[in-house]
Amino acid sequence: MKFLLSNIVALLLVFYLLSLASGKEEKKKDVYIVYMGAAAPASSPETLTQTHLQLLTSVIKRHEHPKLIQSYKHGFSGFAVKLSKDEALAMSRKKGVISVFVDPIYHLHTTRSWDFLQLQNSIETSSPSKSIKAEATSSSIGGEDTIIGLLDTGIWPELPSFSDKGMGPLKRKGWKGTCVNASDFNSSNCNMKLIGARAYSTDDSSLPYSFTDADSPRDDDGHGTHTASTAAGAAVSNASYYGVAAGTAKGGSPTSRIAMYKVCGLFGCSGSSILAAFDDAIADGVDVLSISLGASSVFSNPDFDKDPIAIGSFHAVEKNVIVVCSAGNDGPLPESVVNAAPWILTVAATTIDRKFESDIVLGRNKHVIKGQAINFSTLRKSPTFSLIYGRSAKSKSRSSTDQSASHCKLESLDKKKIKGKIIVCKNSDDDDTSNSIIVDQLKGSGVIGVILVKDQQKSIASTYLDFPVTEILLQAADELFTYINSTEKPVTTILPTVAVTKYKPAPQIAYFSSRGPSSQTKNILKPDIAAPGVDILAGWPMTLSSDVPPGKKPSGFNLLSGTSMACPHVAGVAANIKSWNLAWSPAAIRSAIMTTAILMNNNKTQLMTDSGSVATPYDFGAGEVNPTAALQPGLIYDATPKDYLLFLCNYGYDKAKIKLISASIPVGFKCPKNSSKDLISGMNYPSIAVSNLQGQEKRTVSRTLTNVGGKEVITYIVSVQSPVEVEVKVVPEKLQFTKKNKKLNYDVTFSVKDFSKKSDLFGWITWSDDKHRVRTPYVLSRK
Structure with missing residues (x-):
């Protein structure tokens, strides 16, 4: 179904591109987003929409009637509209416009979890210090x-x-x-x-x-x-x-x-x-x-x-x-x-501690090989079904090769040899054909089950519904092939999926x-x-x-x-x-x-x-x-809108553009004269990243911690985990918070001794009291 849908999408896009090619380029218009930054505090939504329409009429031809596809007028200002390239260019030059760009198409990021996270809370979070647990007992408190x-x-x-x-x-x-x-x-x-x-x-x-x-x-x-x-x-x-x-x-x-x-x-x-x-x-x-x-x-x-x-x-x-x-x-x-x-x-x-196992049972001794997949197999649990390796079922066709048959390419197989059997297929990440297509083709040829041998196990368990399919790694396949090669009539079965919990690691x-x-x-x-x-x-x-x-x-x-x-x-x-x-x-x-x-x-x-x-x-x-x-x-690294404005300065935006972007620019705000991307490392972020660091060079960054724990008077002591290639110095080594001093600063100086073996070095800076552990990862890179 998904494969068919993707083909329909592809055809639609082809027709669309052909229609564009056949039309006159000067008439072609795309949806553009016109971004104008923060909405003025005194501007009503109605006023902003009128402003957008007036701006639009200033760049389009008189006989055309402008229509806003979207008007952004609450959290920020801007609009979406159909424009030609020339009109978009003219719009980008208008006062108050930050950027004009073609409406992009983004995609969804899809390819026992809460119980597992709760269990993880009891595991030591940093060696060699003892585990520190929060007093709260449930991830669902509040809300x-x-x-x-x-x-x-x-x-x-x-x-x-x-x-x-x-x-x-x-x-x-x-x-x-x-x-x-x-x-x-x-x-x-x-x-x-x-x-x-x-x-x-x-x-x-x-x-x-x-x-x-x-x-x-x-x-x-x-x-x-x-x-x-x-x-x-x-x-x-x-x-x-x-x-x-x-x-x-x-x-x-x-x-x-x-x-x-x-x-x-x-x-x-x-x-x-x-x-x-x-x-x-x-x-x-x-x-x-x-x-x-x-x-x-x-x-x-x-x-x-x-x-x-x-x-x-x-x-x-x-x-x-x-x-x-x-x-x-x-x-x-x-x-x-x-x-x-x-x-x-x-x-x-990340994965959790649950794995979906669909195991293989071999021969009379009922030896079990663990597999991974989701299937609701109705095969008998006793190993009575004939087993054949794809290469052994190679057809006599001239185009058939040992490799294509071992990967169960249907055109390379003798259908008479595989009908009514469970077939073993090698499968790698380099295969052009997806597992689901291979399985569907084999199912249509009379195969009653499939064992896929993977060169690398993926963490996702593939779903095959009622058709018996499982996936095993190359190491496990050695046992399988040894059995096949040593037995005149190998037999097996594929078991339905069971969920195994407390899986490690x-x-x-x-x-x-x-x-x-x-x-x-x-x-x-x-x-x-x-x-x-x-x-x-x-x-x-x-x-x-x-x-x-x-x-x-x-x-x-x-x-x-x-x-x-x-x-x-x-x-x-x-x-x-x-x-x-x-x-x-x-x-x-x-x-x-x-x-x-x-x-x-x-x-x-x-x-x-x-x-x-x-x-x-x-x-x-x-x-x-x-x-x-x-x-x-216990402690937090806080940041204000000003920190993000300084980030934009260091990233390369000028004050005029930043002033349009943000609604909360402090009076007198200026970008530092020495603004550069290297200074982004100094942002008060809960992690530290320093790039363009050369061997023997020292680099110092600062951070500010705010006490949000239950005690107003408390002392935190620093510890550092670092690779041998880098020396890390934290000043001061103790942070003594009081009722008057809820925010305290510290400096970290990194000195890399040797970058010859690794281009990126990782470590952790941890502040601890008798209850909390406040950990900050750092990464140092020479590029």
Whole structure:
């Protein structure tokens, strides 16, 4: 189904491009976003819309009637409109315009979690110091008046995950959101849990498709329903994926409220809709924004003033809204992380301690080989089915080769030899044909089961529904092939999937999770934090039944993987922190999450990737999120809007542009004369990244810590973990907080002795009292 859909999308795009080629270039118009920065405090929405129309009429021909596709007039100023290239260029030269860019199309970052995170809280988070636990005992504490907004594909409101049972009215004043009425959605679909639902459309007649249903926030994809229930879904007992992964499904902040902003449809998420949703969410009064979508790192990342997510999140943070975004699914390539602006909390994906096993049973001695997949096999559990290796079933065709047959390319196989048997196929990441296509072709040829031999096990368990398929690693395949080669009539069976919990080691960094450093901001470490994002069970629309096993009813839950799934985990944690600390800034909440992160797996060893290599802060940022400890961080690294303005100065924006971007520029603010990207390292961030550092060179950065613990008079002592290639000196080594001195500074001087063996060096700076451990990762690079 997904393969067919992708072909339809490709054909539509081809027709669209052909239609453009056949038309006259001078008449071609695209949707452009005109970004004008902060909305003037005294300007009403109506006044801003008129300003946008007047600006538009100044660049288009007189006989044309301008029409705004979107007008941004609450959290910031700007609009989306169809323009020619010449008109867009003319618009970019107008006074008050910061940037003009073609409306980009972004994509969703999808490819037991909360219980696992709770268990991880008891694991030592740093050696050799003893484990320090927060006094809080639940990741779901608080959140009753906290509102989580999601920019996604919509929501399926009837699911039990969105029940408001036991919830009272919103006590806090100031919520201005709404539930729109549509043909399949109205205000009665909302309740005390789902308090807002909006939808957006590109309304672009030049495209052969619409990116979203123009009027309905109902989810026709499933992604938004899944992320919303992960972030703030109510607890639902007896949840499972057709009997697999059974347990209680719940969100990270089950007492928080949800507001859904549908910006994505079947073909992606338009930048103009994303900005419209940001604009509304800021005005509505959300506390947290969870955004599981973004640009692709395959193409060059847009600059911060041309990236709808960076633009919208900047203005949201100015209004005290914390923005949590997925890091992207282009891993394990380096420099693949997206959503890397320093005002965004960027989330990588990890595994949990649950594995979906579908084992193989061999021969009369019933030897078991462990496999991984999700299938609801109805084969007998006794090994009585004939087993054949693909290469042994090679056809006599001249085009057939040992390699193509061993990889079970259908045109290379003798169908008579494989019919009614379980076939073994080699499969590698380099294969052009996907597993699902190979399996479907074999199933259609009479095969009764498939064993895929992988050269590298992926953390995601592939789903094959009722057809018996499992995947094993090359090491396990040695046993399998030894049995096949030593037996005249090998037999086997494939067992249905069982969920194995307390699997070790976990967490591991998922192979697909995008990696740092950021190509835009190497002096800010990205991603910031990691969270569960592999095979996450959460709510699913009941009508999306293409993946329902035969004879089963839709379950209302699905297993999905991606940094899309990791993002709402952190959004839920942020909402809980916010509910207990209403005055905290987004930077303070980010700091609480990052400095309390976990660096060990459930084997009490350092975090690894799912390929077996040692993970680094480029993979996980500060570590795996710790929902309980984050509620009591002890100290925080705070930041104000001025810090982000200085970042923009050092990044290369001039004061005139920054003055247009921000609504909170202090009187007399000036960019430093020596502004440079190297100075970004000095931003008061919960991690430290220093680039362009040469051997034997010393570099000093400063940080400010604020005491938010229970004791006003307290002393913290520093400890440093560093590789042998670098010397780290922290001054002072003690921070003595008092009632009058709640904020204290410290300097860190890095001196690299040798960069010859490694281009990047990692370490940690930790401040500890008798209860808290406040950890800051650092990375030093010579590029």
